[in-house]
Amino acid sequence: MHVPDGFIDAPASAAAGAIAAGAIAVSLRGARRELDERTAPLAGLVAAFIFAVQMLNFPVAAGTSGHLLGGALAAILVGPCTGVLCVSVVLLMQGVLFADGGLTALGVNVTDMAITTTVVAYAVFRGLLKILPRRRSSVTAASFAAALVSVPAAAVVFTLIYAVGGTADVPLGKVATAMIGVHVLIGVGEAVITALTVGAVIAVRPDLVYGARGLRQRLKLRVNGELVDAPAASPAAAAPVAAAPAAARASRRRLWITGLVASLVLAGFVSFYASASPDGLEKVARDQGIDKRERPHASSDSPLAGYGVKDVSDARLSGGLAGVIGVGATVVVGSSVFWAVRRRRTAAAEPSSQAA
Template sequence: MHVPDGFVNAPVSAAAGVVAAGAVAVSLRGARRELDERTAPLAGLVAAFIFAVQMLNFPVAAGTSGHLLGGALAAILVGPYTGVLCVSVVLLMQGVLFADGGLTALGVNITDMAITTTVVSYLVFRGLVKVLPRGRRSITVASFVAAVLSVPAAAVVFTLIYAIGGTTDVSLAKVATAMIGVHVLIGIGEAAITALTVGAVVAVRPDLVYGARGLTQPLKLRVGGALVDAPAAAPAPVAARSHRKVWITGLVTSLVLAGFVSYYASASPDGLEKVAHDKGIDKKTEEHAAADSPLADYGVKDVSDARLSGGLAGIIGVGVTVVAGTGVFWALRRRRTDDVASTEVTAGETV
C-alpha cells in the first residue's frame, strides 16, 4: 500500500507530513515509557522483521497481491508508540534506499501504514483481551482480529486522503469499494502472519510480548478434588533473562525471508497498485527521486542474476533496518534511563 509521488497533491501531502511528524514526536515520548529491559532489545529486530515480511507479497485475488503492513504486529509485540516508530523506520528505509513509496508521499504513508494500522489494531486488541478469557490463546485470537481490521482501516484512510487531495478526477465511491474490498482479503493474510508470529513468541517468551503482560492465566492445581491457583513463583529478574536466543532466531529468520524466500513472492501488483491502475488513480504518478538508487526496486544494481540481486537487496535492507531501528530505540532507552536517574537524584536531594 505504498503511495508513490503524484497520487496526492502537494498541499495535502505536506499536511499529512505535518500529521506524521507530530505523531512520530508523540511516539518518541511515549516509546520512552515502553522501552524497558524486555522491549528495547527487540524493537529494532521487529522493524527488520517487518521489512523482511513486507517483501513477501502473497496472492489474494486474480492478478492482485498483498503484503504485511505490520502495524498490528509491532504494536502488540513492543507497544503502540514503539510500533509507530518501527513501521516508520521501515517506510523511511524503503523510500530512501529502495524507491518504494514516494518521498513527498512519506507523510501520507506514515499516516496510513504506521499510525492508522497501529492505533486501530491496538485499540481493538486491548478491547478484545478485556472480554476474552485470560490466556495465551486469547492473545493470539485478539491479534488475528486486530490485524484483520487494521488493513481495511488503512484503505479507508487512504481513500479519505485521496478524496481531499487526489490528483485525478475519479469516482471516489468506486475507489472506496475497490480499496476496501481487496484490502479485506489482504487483511486476512496480515492477520495470519501477525497471529502466527505473536503466538510463536508468546509460546516461548510471553514476557517479551508487550500486549501479553498481565494477561496470562494462572496455573491451576487440583487439591482435594478442587482446582485452585498454584502459588506464584518468584519471577526471574527481567535483566537476568537473556534475549539473545530470541534475537538471533528473529534476525536469522528475517535474513532468510528477505534473502531467499522473497524470490518466490507474488509478482502481481499489490492492492493499491491494482486499484490505482484499474480506476485511473495512477495517471499522474511521478518518477521516484531515488529511482536510480543502487537498490531501487529491491535489486542490486549491476548484478544480473535476479535471484542473487533480490536476495542481496533483501539482506542489505534487513541489516540497514535493524541497525537504524536499534540505534533509535537504544537512544530512547538511554534517554529513559537518564530521566529515571535524574528523577531519583532530585527526589533524594528533596528528602
C-alpha cells in the same frame, strides 16, 4: 499500499506530513515509557522483521497480491507508540534505499500505514482483551482480529486522503469500493501472519509481548483427576526466579538471534518466491486510473531501487542481496533509534531517583 509520488497533491501531502511528524513526536515520548531492557532490543528486530515480511507478497485475488503492513504486529509486540516508530523506520528505509513509496508521499504513507494501522489495531486488541478470557490464546485471537481490521482501516484512510488531495479525476465511490474490497482480503493474510508471529513469541517468551503484560494465569494442579487452582507462590519461592537476570538476558539474546536469522532468510531467500502481481493499491490505481499523474521516484537511480542490487544480473542473487542489505540497514537504524530513546528514558529517570 505504498503511495508513490504524484497520487496526492502537494497541499494534502504537506498536511499528511505534518500529521505524521506530530504523531512521531508523540510516539517518541510515548516510547520512552514502553521501552525497557526487554523491549528495547526487540523493537529494532521487529522493524527488520516487518521489512522482511513486506517483501513476501502473497496472492489474494486474480492478478492482485498483498503484503504485511505490520502496524498490528508491532503494536502488540512492543507497544503502540514504539510500533508507530517501527513501521515509520521501515517506510523510511523503503523510500530512501529501495524507491518504494514516494518521498514527497512519505507523510501520507506514515499516516496511512504506520499511524492508522497501529492505532486501530491496538484499540481493537485492547478492547477484545477486556472481554475475552485472560489466557494466552486470547492474545493470539485478539491479534488476529486487530490485524484483520487494521488493513481495511488503512484503505479507508487512503480513500479519505485521496478525496482531499487526489490528482486524478476518478469518482470517490469507485476508489472506496475497490480499495476497501481488495484490502479486506489482504487483511486476512495480515491477520494470519500477525497471529502466527505473536503466538510464536508468546509461546517462548510471553513477558516480551507488550500486549500480554499483566496477563497471568493461575497455575492448575490435577488433584484426584480434577484441575484446581494452585496456591499462590510465596515471595521466598518467587525470589530465585527474579534473581536470574543472566538467564533472562541469554533467553532474549537467543530470541533476537533467531528472529534476525529468520528475517534474513525471508528477505534473502523466500522473497524470490513472492507473488509478482501488483499489490492492492497498484492494482486499483491501474484499474481506476489513479496513477495518471504518478511521477518517477526521486531515488529511482538508487543501487537498490526495485529491491535488486544494481549491476548484479542474476535475479535471484540480486533480490536476495537487496533483501539482506535491507534487513541489516533496518535493524541498525531501528536499533539505534530505540537505543537513543531508551537512553533518554534512563537519563530522565536518574534525576528523579537522585531526588528521591
